[in-house]
Each structure stands twice: as C-alpha cells, then as structure tokens.
Amino acid sequence: MESSPRIIISLEDAESIDNSLVGSKTRNLGIAFKNGFKVPPGFCITTDAYTKFIKENGLFHIIDMEVLRKSLEDMRWEEIWDASLRIRSSFLKAKMPEEIENSIKNEIKKYGDNLKFSIRSSSPAEDSSIYSFAGIHESYTNVSGIEAILESVKLVWASLWSDRAILYREELSLDSLNSSIAVLVQIMEKQPVSGLSFSKDPTAKTNNIIIEVIGDFLSKLVDNELEPEKWMISRSSLEIIEHKKPEDYEDPILSEDEIKTIAQRILKIEKTFEYHADIEWTGKGDNFTVLQVRPITSLKDENRDRQWYLTLTPTFDNLKMLSDRVENELIPEIEREGKKLSSESYENLNRKELAEKIKERAQIYFKWKKIYWDDFIPFAHGIRNFGTYYNDLVKPDNPYEFMELLKSSDLIASKRNIEFLALAKMMNDSEQIKSKIENALNSGLKGKELLHKLEMENISGEANFKEKFIDLMDTYMDVSYDNRSMKEFPEIILSNILQLSNKQFSESIVDNREKYLKKLMDAAGKERKDEAEENLRIGILSWKLRDDDNILFGKIENQFLIFLNRGVEFLVEEKRLDSKENLLPESWESIYDGLINRNANIKVKRTEITQKSPINYKPRQLIGQPSSPGIVTGYARVINSLEDFKELKSGEIIVCDAVQPQMTFIVSIASGIVERRGGMLVHSSIIARELGIPAVNGVSRATELIKKGDIITLNGYLGLVIIGEPEFNLENEIQEKT
Secondary structure, X not given: OOOOOOOEEEHHHHOOOOHHHHHHHHHHHHHHHHOOOEOOOEEEEOHHHHHHHHHHOOHHHHHHHHHXXXXXXXXXXXXXXXXXXXXXXXXXXXXXXXXXXXXXXHHHHOOOOOOOEEEEEEOOOOOOOOOOOOOOOOEEEEEOOHHHHHHHHHHHHHHHHOHHHHHHHHHOOOOOOOOOOEEEEEEOOOOOOEEEEEOOOOOOOOOEEEEEEEOOOOHHHHOOOOOOEEEEEEOOOOOEEEEEOOOOOOOOOOOHHHHHHHHHHHHHHHHHHOOOEEEEEEOOHHHOEEEEEEEOHHHOOOOOOOHHHHOOOOOHHHHHHHHHHHHHHHHHHHHHHHHHHHOOOOOOOOHHHHHHHHHHHHHHHHHHHHHHHHHHHHXXXXXXXXXXXXXXXXXXXXXXXXHHHOOOOOOHHHHHHHHHHHHHHHHHHOHHHHHHHHHHHHOOOOHHHHHHHHHHOOOOOOHHHHHHHHHHHHHHOOOEEOOEEHHXXXXXXXXXXXXXXXXXXXXXXXXXXXXXXXXXXXHHOOOOHHHHHXXXXXXXXXXXXXXXXXXXXXXXXXXXXXXXXHHHHHHHHOOOOOOOOOEOHHHHHHHHHHHHOOOOOOXXXXXXXXXXXXXXXXXXXXXXXXXXXXXXXXXXXXXXXXHHHHHOOOOOEEEEOOOOHHHHHHHHHOOEEEEOOOOOOOHHHHHHHHHOOOEEEOOOOHHHHOOOOOEEEEEOOOOEEEEOOOOOHHHHHHHHHO
C-alpha cells in the first residue's frame, strides 16, 4: 500500500530528513539550526507535494511533450525558452490540490498576521559538493497573503523547468524527467546588514576568508543591484588582509571588530559542515542569522562558468537602464552614422584615400558589432520579460497572446514591406507596368544597367512606379545580406515585387491590442498600473529594436563592405588576391596594407565551409516547433543565398536556415515557412503570424533534408513537415485547395 505523501516538514525537523524530500538548502539550514545558529523560522513544502501537484493536474504529459519533442542538443536556447514559458503557464493555471493548499494555510497561520515571507527553491540537486545551481531556480521575497504565497510556490515549482534550469541539467548530464523540487518558506529577516561569505577564497588563489556586505536585503546583493563592501580576512590569524569600499560609501558598513566576529562565525559554520562553505547571512552580533549554506563548488572546478546561465535573464532594473541607453543614445547614434556613411562614395578616390576610408569604416563597423552583442542582444530579453510578466498576471489560455501588445507598424522592416506591397499593387493594377518589368527582367540586364533601362522606359501614366522603386532601393536596400549589398541587385527586388503582385492577398489580421491591453490593466489594477505600463514600454521597445537593430547594423556593415570590396577588386585585378569570395570582414587590415604598400604580403581570412556528413535517405516526416498556425501544401523553395530570392515564386514554401529582418519582404510571397532556426519570437514566427501563413521552425538540417521543388505539407499546429505527395484524405484536400 502506497504511503500518503509528507506535505510539510518544519525547519526544526529538517536536519534528520533525507535530501530527496526536502532538498539540500532546507536540510543544511536544519543542520545549522540544530548546531545553535540562528535561522529564520519556516517550513519546507516537500518534493512529495510537488509530485502530487504534477500528477493531479496531468502536468507530466505537458512536460514530456515540451522537453521530449526534440533532442535538447538540437534545440536553440530560444526554443527551450518557449517550452519553458508554456510549462510555466500550465503550472500557473493548474489547481493547487486541496490537501497541499490546506497544509500551507495551516502552517502560515502559526506565524501570525501581516508577516512577509521568502519563498525559495530547495532542489535535491542543489548545493552538492559538485554542483551548486546557485540562482538557477526562482526565489521570491517579501511575499504576503496566502494567495500570493500559493502562487509563488507554483512559480518556484515551475522554475524547475525554466530555460536556464533545463540547460544546466543538460550540461551536467542530470535527468530532467526525474528531477523534483521542494520549496522553503521562511519569515523575512529585516536586518541593517546582509552579506555573502566564502570560508576560503573561491578562486583558490589565497588562503583567506572572503566577505561581501551591503546595508540592505541580501537579494539586492545577489541580484547585483548594490555594490558590496569587500573584506579579505586571514583564516589563521583573522587579520584583515584587504578592505575595499565603494566610492559612494562614506563609512564602512561594519567595524573591524564586527567583521572579525562574522569571520569567526564563518569558520565555525565551516567546521560544523566539514567543508569550505559559501554562506548567505544577515544581521550582526547576536542577530547574525544564517540564510543559506552550501559547498564552494568552484574550488573543485575552476573552469565551470555557472554564471553564464544567469545572464540569460537580466533583471528588470538592468533592462530599464539598458532601455534608456538604447532609446536615447544608441539608436539615434547608429542612425546618424549609417546615414553619413551612405552619403559617401568611393568614386574618384585614389588608393590611399580608399584605404583610409576602409580603415575608418572598419573601426565603425567593429564598434557597432560589439555594441550589438553587448547591448542590443541582451536587451532582446525585454520581450521575454514582458511575456513572463503578462502571463503571470493575466494567466491567459494562449501563452503567446502577449505578442499582440508588442506589434508595431513602426518597425523599419514593416515600413519597407508596406512599400513592397504598394509597388506590387501598382504592378497588379497595370498590365503595362507588369509587362515592362517582365521584359526588363527577361533581358538579362542586372544592377545599374537594369536601372538605366527602367529609367529609359516610357510607362505611360505610371512614372510614379519608377520613382517609388528607386526610393525603395535607396531607403531600405542599403543593407548587407550574405556579405553583399542588396542595393546592387535591383533585378532580385523587382522579381520579388513581380511575384508578390501575382499573389492573392487575404484580409488584414484583426488588431487585438486594445482587447489585450484592457486584460493586462484589469489584472494589474490601480496598484500595479505604473509597473504594468513600464513593463509594456520596455517590451515594445525591445520588440522594435530586435527587428530594427539588424537593419540598422546591416546598413553599417553594408557601407563597410562596399568600400572593402572595392579595395579587394583592386588587389584581384593586380593578381595579388585570387578571389574576393567568402572574404571575412576581419581581413580589412590586410586589404588596407595591400592598398597602401604594393609590396605588402596580403593574408586574408575566408569563411570556412563546414563539410557535413551526406544525407543518404529521404525522410517522410520532420519534427520542429509549431510557430504559426495553419496547414498548407506547396512546392519547396530552398533559400541558401541571395540569388535564391529571385527564384521564389508566388505560393511556394520558403525553406531556409534563418529568416533575417533584411529578407522578411520575401515572406509575403510565400504560402508557408520552414526554418532551421527555432523559437516563437524569431522573425519568421512573427511575420508568419502577421501574414496568417503557417510556419514550422526548429527543423534540424531543413535545407539539406528538403530539396528545391519537393512537395511538402506544413502543419503549423503540431510543428510537423511532411515531405512528398499527400497520402491521406486531409492532405489531399489541402493540396486541392492550394
């Protein structure tokens, strides 16, 4: 007969309970309490309670579907984040079992009214002598009220399946499916000081105690909101070796005697646990209170960079600071710089002048490349932050409805795509325009010669088409794709507009922003209105930047490559370089030297072509992520290069490695998308949903397994791609409709 689960265990009893039931954090605090250290009162909600919650709500099936859909090795972080968001939403909507809810309520009542609690994870896998998991699972502080406590417990449980937790367990070869988590609930301790301490230098470079102190809640130190005062104390003599105080600190937070007393307690804790300890604490003197004890894992493995997982989710305060820098400083600057560069020409420059321009543009390019990685990419988390915030507050049935609030026609790509559509409609309305364009494309002329032919053509009554097309090329095509300037390929852009004119356009998608904004504000209430508006503001800015940054940086890159390629042409003509193909931007210094000095030894870097193992089979079904709903059958058009854009026909299904903002205008021509890169927030997912066409992404080796001209059927509801003629009745019906 199966024994009934243990739901609650007090901290006083935790020392004698196995880790598998209460987790290391709880048990370690139980040991500290038994050995006379002050510990905040509290209790543990066991792993049995977690398992009961999962089983009674059928969440095992949801977790299995999300985590086992594909091998984690084949999933990008964005796909894992998507899976985690869906799991988190399911946890929040799930009903707390009555036995667990009543047990928690009864325990909370023992502590009296109007108290605030910390709700923290206590996983059996945490805080071992090998793995720390520090910061991987969620913690919530200053939580009051039973409903808020119950919701925080759910969120801690759900954090077992956060993106960073899944990634961390995968790297450590731990079994996600058999993982479990307990929750530690404790009364908040408000003391004048808090700190982190290591009983031995975690870098293993010295034999000293390290102590960091702030004059506030410990969470502000853990989340890097406050810079700490730092002390280094000799383990043997307790002499102060080093003391570093932030510039804005007038006086030390602790006196030398107080810091030595804390150091003594740190060594006493180390002796109690019989290992070098990483300790979180609050208070001084008789109020010194232990909040957490764990082994110092970095002494065993100096090369493990566990902090990488924490950078996946920057704090909201960091996002706010970054939003000000991005909106008020970086975006205006990159726009100005791109406009200035595009106004210059290499015509009439001599070799030395061209070389100096290449050098100047290289410096600008690499400056913005660093900003792109250091600022723009981290700021993309603003979208994910808002998605989590919206779902936690609103608890919608569709975990992605938050995206309706982020859509904006103010995106550079959206404005460009509107201009594409306007030109396609002009062409569709005039047989003369369409005929002239078809003739121009069939002439075989390219680049400037094609533009000259269009200039000379007399298109009666529709000269406006040519002006709008030239304006489109100047305004939006001054970007690089595949290391080439799209502005130099008007024949490709014209071909895309021609194909777009052949497509039947569906009715515009209904704008639901007002509906979902009301849901958000109703859920936030007056108390959290300002907070909700700030989260939404940062989400919208992050959404816009995530699209615009690729185009703005693409313009900087394009202007650099235009001049660099001109320099390469000189050297190829002089037979000092054999080719300009696959040349990497990092080769600019060698090109510069070659232009300045005709005797210079030119060594360039080229893109390495990775040889993948050949595929000797034809799969029938491929599994990916369902990124835009719908089902469609059509011919595959594999996009591997810029030239493939021109071959795309109206109604074909795009198959590509990744849809970039520079190329989203071609999506309007297609009837569906298959992409190797995965995620609900990648560009293909966003534009496919806006256009109302099916999309499946996260399909490994999609451009190799699917061949040009293959008949494929996309199921954007399930994330499936069927290769070959439809065999089932439903598939046949779909094919007839297309």
